[in-house]
Amino acid sequence: MSxxxxxxxxxxxxxxxxxxxxxxxxxxxxxxxxxxxxCAVCAQEYAFEAKVIAEIRGKLHRxxxxxxxxxxxxxxxxxxxxxxxxxxxxxxxx
Amino acid sequence: xxxxxxxxxFEDLFLPLLDSLYGTACHMTRDRVDAEDLVAEATLLAFRxxxxxxxxxxxxxxxxxILTNCFRTSWRRRRKxxxxxxxxEAAEQYLYFRSGEAGVRPSLLDPDQWALGxxxxxxxxxxxxDLPEEYRMVATLYFMEDFRYQDIAGILDIPVGTVRSRLxxxxxxxxxxxxxxxxxxxxxxxxxxxxxEE
Numbered sequence: 001m002s003x004x005x006x007x008x009x010x011x012x013x014x015x016x017x018x019x020x021x022x023x024x025x026x027x028x029x030x031x032x033x034x035x036x037x038x039c040a041v042c043a044q045e046y047a048f049e050a051k052v053i054a055e056i057r058g059k060l061h062r063x064x065x066x067x068x069x070x071x072x073x074x075x076x077x078x079x080x081x082x083x084x085x086x087x088x089x090x091x092x093x094x
Numbered sequence: 095x096x097x098x099x100x101x102x103x104f105e106d107l108f109l110p111l112l113d114s115l116y117g118t119a120c121h122m123t124r125d126r127v128d129a130e131d132l133v134a135e136a137t138l139l140a141f142r143x144x145x146x147x148x149x150x151x152x153x154x155x156x157x158x159x160i161l162t163n164c165f166r167t168s169w170r171r172r173r174k175x176x177x178x179x180x181x182x183e184a185a186e187q188y189l190y191f192r193s194g195e196a197g198v199r200p201s202l203l204d205p206d207q208w209a210l211g212x213x214x215x216x217x218x219x220x221x222x223x224d225l226p227e228e229y230r231m232v233a234t235l236y237f238m239e240d241f242r243y244q245d246i247a248g249i250l251d252i253p254v255g256t257v258r259s260r261l262x263x264x265x266x267x268x269x270x271x272x273x274x275x276x277x278x279x280x281x282x283x284x285x286x287x288x289x290x291e292e
Contacts, residue, residue, distance in 0.1 A: 016187070017262050023243050048190045048199075052269065053237075055210045059218035060237050063117040069130045073112075073137055080141055081101055 006034035012042050020049055104144045107153045108137070114154075114239055115161055121234040122165045124223045132169055136161040152245070159249045162231065181225070184263075184270035192273055196282075209276035217279065221271040229264035236261055 007015070012035040018024045019032045036043045115136065119129035140160045147156055185191060189210075193199040210218075225233060231250060235241045243261070247254045276282050 013186075017265065018258070021243070023258070045187060045190055049187060052189055052210065055208070056218060056222075056268070056272075057237055057240075059210075059213065059215050060117075060222065061215065062113045063120050065112055065116045066126075066130065069116065069133060070112075072130070072134055076134060076138055077101075077105075077141060080138070084101070 005031060006038065007031045009035070009039060009042055012036065012039070013045065016046060016049060020046070020053060100144060101141075104141055108140070108157065111154055111157060115157065118158070118234055118238055119161060119165070121219065121222055121230065121238065122162075123169055128169060132161065132165055135168065136164045139164060154239075155241070155245050155248055158235070158239070158241075159251070162249055181267040181270055184266035186266060188266050188269035189273060192270075209281040210272060212281050213272070213275065213279075217275050218272070221268055221275055224271050225264055225267055229260055229267060232257055232260045233264040233268060236264075 006012075012019075012032050015024060015028060015032050019029065022029070024032065036046050112133075116129060116133050119132045119136075120126055123129050123132055136157070140157050143160070147153065190199070222230060222233060222237070232246055235246045235249060241249070243254050243257045246257045246261075250257070
């Protein structure tokens with residue numbers, strides 16, 4: 001692998017967030033990946049940051065929608081439906 | 095005005111997203127009652143403007159944009175927003191370097207001692223909600239819904255570069271807040287707590 005195929009530590013770490021999010025151009029993705037595969041220090045930092053993101057996402061799971069909101073939306077949309085003359089029912093929300 | 099078949103199509107697209115919309119609204123408003131009002135307002139607005147939605151395009155991004163606009167126009171001034179305060183100067187990869195400085199990085203990576211792993215959902219949610227609004231909005235869409243930068247830019251009507259810079263900063267601020275919460279609640283490995291107390 002040529003040095004031109006990979007970034008230095010500074011260059012790789014500057015792109016770490018975008019690399020984690022897969023928001024770099026393919027060529028940049030490849031250069032960061034090549035660096036991480038050959039640099040244990042940056043590989044550890046990458047693994048750490050990836051774990052932090054995964055932990056935060058895992059903790060911020062969906063919050064259950066309260067029954068009061070489901071009922072409110074059902075009434076609200078049923079009212080709208082009646083105003084346009086539909087004979088259907090909003091049964092799936094209740 | 096909607097045609098009845100459009101009503102059914104709206105339901106098909108909207109109902110699977112209700113949990114996501116409510117969860118995001120909770121983090122935007124930082125209040126569950128306000129979140130209910132916000133979702134109700136956004137749902138009504140989305141329903142009434144559904145004829146403007148282009149079939150085949152991203153409905154989720156479309157309705158999240160409506161939710162965000164409702165929040166901006168109706169809710170943002172109702173509550174005092176947190177300022178930048180102590181989170182403003184959070185360094186890059188805050189947790190990584192802070193735990194390294196404290197000599198507890200290996201134990202932080204141990205699943206049994208990992209402070210973030212031991213945190214309650216409510217503590218992580220509180221950390222997110224402590225971010226100033228412009229950072230909280232981007233971070234909520236990123237962490238809760240896994241939106242791409244381009245989608246977030248469309249929802250918030252800001253350039254992709256702004257999404258990138260706000261999200262990078264939001265991550266640093268969030269990591270710093272999580273560290274503070276871990277210290278406050280005694281969730282760091284023992285050796286770290288002793289250093290923090292010195």
